[in-house]
Amino acid sequence: MWGNQADLAFRMSVDAEGAAAGLVTGDSLLFWSLFDAPGPVHLVADNSAGELAADLVLVDHLLTTGRADRVVLHVKPTPYYVSDATPADVLGVLRHLIELAGEVGAIGRRVWDGLRAGRIEVRDHPFFCAPLDYRGMPYDLREEFASASVTIMKGDLNYRRLVGDRYWPPTTSFVDVTSYFPGPVVALRVLKSEVVVGLDEATAATLDKTGDAWRTSGSYALIQAARPV
Numbered sequence: 001m002w003g004n005q006a007d008l009a010f011r012m013s014v015d016a017e018g019a020a021a022g023l024v025t026g027d028s029l030l031f032w033s034l035f036d037a038p039g040p041v042h043l044v045a046d047n048s049a050g051e052l053a054a055d056l057v058l059v060d061h062l063l064t065t066g067r068a069d070r071v072v073l074h075v076k077p078t079p080y081y082v083s084d085a086t087p088a089d090v091l092g093v094l095r096h097l098i099e100l101a102g103e104v105g106a107i108g109r110r111v112w113d114g115l116r117a118g119r120i121e122v123r124d125h126p127f128f129c130a131p132l133d134y135r136g137m138p139y140d141l142r143e144e145f146a147s148a149s150v151t152i153m154k155g156d157l158n159y160r161r162l163v164g165d166r167y168w169p170p171t172t173s174f175v176d177v178t179s180y181f182p183g184p185v186v187a188l189r190v191l192k193s194e195v196v197v198g199l200d201e202a203t204a205a206t207l208d209k210t211g212d213a214w215r216t217s218g219s220y221a222l223i224q225a226a227r228p229v
């Protein structure tokens with residue numbers, strides 16, 4: 001999640017010191033329970049470079065721990081924003097990881113082997129470059145997400161497209177605004193824009209009282225999950 005700090009709009013490196021204090025909402029029990037269902041895990045990536053490296057580590061963790069038997073990694077066919085991840089970036093970051101020593105290199109080699117074996121698939125649907133939120137996703141992409149055990153949405157833009165890019169009251173229900181989504185969905189996001197839902201009243205009030213630009217500073221993050229009723 002904290003890898004989402006690393007993009008060209010904020011910073012090129014990740015500083016997760018004090019990460020727990022910066023997590024404004026998160027339900028780890030619900031998060032991990034979503035991986036019990038059959039079907040592939042879909043991960044919709046955001047930025048390239050350091051964040052994409054973190055995404056590949058997550059992919060490796062899901063496969064090696066048995067929480068997924070197959071992962072579909074969605075990237076953009078071309079950058080919607082300058083730092084967006086594309087298929088070429090996946091290969092570039094992966095080659096870099098493989099060249100490193102120790103566990104990082106081992107992760108890179110396992111992911112490479114997973115791609116060759118078909119346990120990991122990279123897709124670049126043109127919808128990810130469309131100026132629409134996920135309510136407007138085409139039928140074929142909807143069917144892909146419907147077949148997933150869980151879809152993980154990374155980053156600020158994917159979050160805005162998931163919940164709707166508007167100034168919601170922060171206590172608006174995440175479950176309600178994502179009820180249209182065709183399968184279980186998780187948002188992993190560092191706050192970099194005004195859009196936020198799913199906070200309890202006490203947390204929202206505490207953050208407002210700090211006087212910080214907590215919605216846009218990139219210092220706070222959230223983990224939110226929902227499954228169809």
